[in-house]
Amino acid sequence: MHIPTLISRKREGEELSGSEIALLVDGYTKGEVPDYQMSAFAMAVFFKGMTPAEIAALTRAMMDSGDCFSYPAGHPLVVDKHSTGGIGDKVSLILAPLVACTDCWVPMVSGRGLGITGGTLDKLEAIPGFNVQISLSDAISQLEKIGVVMMGQTDRFCPADKKLYSLRDVTGTVPSIALITASIMSKKLAESLDRLVLDVKFGTGAFMQTRKDAEDLAASMIAVGKEMGVEVHAVLNPMSEPLGRAVGNSLEVIESLETLDGGGPADLRELVLDLSEKIVSVPRAELERLLDDGSARRKFDELVAAQGGDPADLPRLAEIHKAPVIREVIASHGGIVSKVDAGLVGQATLQLGAGRAKANDGMDFAVGFDRIVKCGESIHAGQAVCRIHARTPVDFDMAEAMIEKAVQISSL
Numbered sequence: 001m002h003i004p005t006l007i008s009r010k011r012e013g014e015e016l017s018g019s020e021i022a023l024l025v026d027g028y029t030k031g032e033v034p035d036y037q038m039s040a041f042a043m044a045v046f047f048k049g050m051t052p053a054e055i056a057a058l059t060r061a062m063m064d065s066g067d068c069f070s071y072p073a074g075h076p077l078v079v080d081k082h083s084t085g086g087i088g089d090k091v092s093l094i095l096a097p098l099v100a101c102t103d104c105w106v107p108m109v110s111g112r113g114l115g116i117t118g119g120t121l122d123k124l125e126a127i128p129g130f131n132v133q134i135s136l137s138d139a140i141s142q143l144e145k146i147g148v149v150m151m152g153q154t155d156r157f158c159p160a161d162k163k164l165y166s167l168r169d170v171t172g173t174v175p176s177i178a179l180i181t182a183s184i185m186s187k188k189l190a191e192s193l194d195r196l197v198l199d200v201k202f203g204t205g206a207f208m209q210t211r212k213d214a215e216d217l218a219a220s221m222i223a224v225g226k227e228m229g230v231e232v233h234a235v236l237n238p239m240s241e242p243l244g245r246a247v248g249n250s251l252e253v254i255e256s257l258e259t260l261d262g263g264g265p266a267d268l269r270e271l272v273l274d275l276s277e278k279i280v281s282v283p284r285a286e287l288e289r290l291l292d293d294g295s296a297r298r299k300f301d302e303l304v305a306a307q308g309g310d311p312a313d314l315p316r317l318a319e320i321h322k323a324p325v326i327r328e329v330i331a332s333h334g335g336i337v338s339k340v341d342a343g344l345v346g347q348a349t350l351q352l353g354a355g356r357a358k359a360n361d362g363m364d365f366a367v368g369f370d371r372i373v374k375c376g377e378s379i380h381a382g383q384a385v386c387r388i389h390a391r392t393p394v395d396f397d398m399a400e401a402m403i404e405k406a407v408q409i410s411s412l
Contacts, residue, residue, distance in 0.1 A: 001020065001023050001024070003024070003027075003033055003037050003041075004037070006020060006041070007037065007040045007041050007044055010041060010044040010048060011040075011044040011047075012048075015054060016057075017057075018053070018054075018057035021054060021058050022057065022060070022064075024038075024041065024061075025058065025061035025062055025065060025160050026061065026065070028163065029065045029160045029163065035167055038164065038167055039171045039173075042164070042171060042173040043171065043172075043173055045176055045178050045179060046172075046173045046176045046179070049176075049177070049178055050178040052220070052227060053227065054178070055178050055181050055182055055220060055223070055224055056223070056224045056227035058178070058179075058182040058186075059181065059182045059186045059189065059224050060186075060228065061160065062158055062160040062164070062182055062183070063186040063187075063189050063190045065159050066154075066156040066159045066160070066190070067136055067157055067190075068191075068192055069136060069139070069140065069190065069192040070140075070192065071140065071143075071192060072140075072144075075105060076105050076147070077103075077104045077105070077195065077281065078105045078107065078191070078194050079099060079104045079105070079193060079194060079197075079279040079280070080107065080108055080195075080196055080197075080279075081095050081096075081099075081108075081197045081199065081276075081279065082188050082196065082197075082198050082199065083198075083199040083201065084184075084199065084200050084201050084206065084207055084208065084214075084217065085117035085206060085207050086117060086201045086205050086206055086237075086242075086243055086342070087116065087117065087205035087239065087242040087247055087342040087343070087345055087346040087349070088118075088242035088244045088246060088247040088252065088342075088372075089118065089199075089201075089239075089243050090118075090120075090123060090244065090246075090252040090255060090256045091199065091243070091268070091271055091272055091275065092108060092110060092120045092150070093123060093124070093150075093253065093256040093300070094256050094259050094260055094268075094272045094300075095275060095276055096108050096148050096150055096303070097148055097260065097296050097297075097299035097300040097303055098260075098272065098276055098287060098291060098296040098299070099148075099279065100147035100148035100303075101295045101296055101299050102280045102282045102287070102290070103147070104147065104279070104281075105143045106143075106147065106148040107139060107149055107192075107193075108120075108149065108150045108191075109157065109187060109188075109190075109191060110124075110150060110151070111152075111153070112152075112356070113355050115350070115355065116205070116343065116347050116349070116350050116355060117205075117206075117207070117346065117355075118247070118249070118252065118349075118354070118355060120150065121152050122249050122363055123249050123250075123252050123253055123256075124150060124253075124307075125249075125363075125365070126249040126250040126317065126321060126365040127304055127313065127314065128309060128310065128313050128320060129308040129309040129310060130307050130308055130309040131307050131308040132150065132151050132152040132307070133151070133152055133154075134151040134152075134154075134307070135154065136154065136156075136157070142306055142307075145306070146299070146302045146303065146306055147299075148299065148303055149303075149307075150303065150307070153187065157187070158186050158190055160186070161183050161186050164179075165183055175207075177213075177216050177217055177220050178220070180217060180220075181217065181220040181221050181224055184198075185221055185224045185225070185228075189224075189228055189230060193230055194230070194231065195232075195233070195279040196225060196230060196231070196232045196279070197232075197233045197234070197275045197276075197279045198218060198222075198232065198233065198234040198235070199237060199271070199275055200214045200217055200218045200221075200234050200235065201214065201239040202214035202236065202237075202239065203238045203239040203240040203342060203343075204239070204240055204342050204343035205239040205240070205241075205341075205342025205345070211236065211238075214236050215236065218234035218236060219234075233278040235274055235275060235278065237271065240339075240340075240341075240375075241339070241340040241341075242340060242345050242346075242369075243265075243267060243268055243271065244264070244265040244267065244268040245374070245386075246368065246369065246370040246371075246372070247349050247368050247369045247370075247372070248349055248352070248354040248365075248366075248368015248369060248389060249321075249354055249365040249366075249368065250317050250318070250321035250365045250368075251368045251369070251389065252368075253314075255268070255370070257314055257315075257317075260291065260297040260300050261297050262291055262292040262293075262294075267374070269291070273288065273291075301314070321366040322366060323367050323389035323390055323391060324390070325388070325390040325391070325392060325395070325396045326388070326389050326390075327388055327396055328371075328384035328386070328388075329384060329385050329387070329388060329400050329404070329407075330383070330384055330385070331380070331381055331382065331383050331384070331407075331409060332381065333409060333411065334378075334379055334380040334381045334383075335378075335379065335411040335412050336376065336377070336378055336409065336410050336412065337374065337375050337377045337378075337379055337385075337407065337409055337410075338375065338408045338410040339375065339406075339407065339408035340372065340373065340374065340375055340406060340407050340408075341405070341406040341407075344402055344403075344405055344406035345369065345372070345402075345406050347402065348369070348398070348399045348403060348406070349367075349368050351395075351398055351402070352364070352367040352368060352388075352389075352390055352391070352395055352398075353367050353395075354368045366391075367389050367390055367391055367395070368389050369387065369388055369389070369399075370386070370389070371386055371387045372385070372386040373385045373386065373407065378412075379409060385403065385407045385409075386403060386407075388400060388403070
């Protein structure tokens, strides 16, 4: 295969065959196709796009570049959820154990946070001892025992995606619907799923800024699922304000535990139920019961114990990860909360140290925000709009200034 010709054809908007795409991805994974040629291909895709058949072929080739989950005969329904990222989005920590209570298997392969969006793996690692580095064989064994595993991507899990994403990140080709779709779906479909639900975010705290972009991405991922024989559902959700009332690793775990205990913020609980009911075979009322009667919480405790943590540590997370400076931000005037800018809250959380700007940056589990007000709530002068958990007084002052910009209160 002559790679320059293939790149030229895509640059001119031609449709490539599945075998051509498979050979390109295989060559790139093995190092036979150099970065500069794959960069040119990615840029051609960025400008010309791909057909649903091409995207499915790219997804399949990336999925087949490494190991896939393989289950024993007669296994239960295998399901998962993916979010395109958001601020305060801790849904996975609640959904995975909840859905596992309905006799489904949930092999959730998650990622780390990068930029202003948090990562499920980072939140799980706020639980002392929790091990996310699990082999596929150990993951299958855990699924057979408790029905759920939450793990990171292994070296042999979609290596083509890992390699291509790093390249896209430095060549300005990340915001391509075709490439985003293949990246997300290759990892999820390598889990050998029966059903997948996609939580597609849009707004200031999301990668997709507009609803139109989110709709296009959702349609693209659903089309790939159809091409590859997997039932895919997509739910579009605004990310204009943070989800729930906590942002930051241990703080989000604490809020997740409250929700698993039948409480938690209403918007978080509703979203968990909205997504869960798309992939299970029980009614919403049963899911609500499993949250309220402690079943989902007990399953989460089983998950923690299975992956090296101690469930007895969970009620103590606020003490284990206690920031040196914990202070409230006070409203200067009363009124109705009209805006809580998720993007600014995410940026402030990153500045506090709860996120990473580069993949190898360190992570502070203690810092972040909780008790964040929600849009539409009434507030009076002197009332707290949130609480900041900071490493130093200087960090607190920085975060306070950003929160004062993020939160807008309209006078009555």
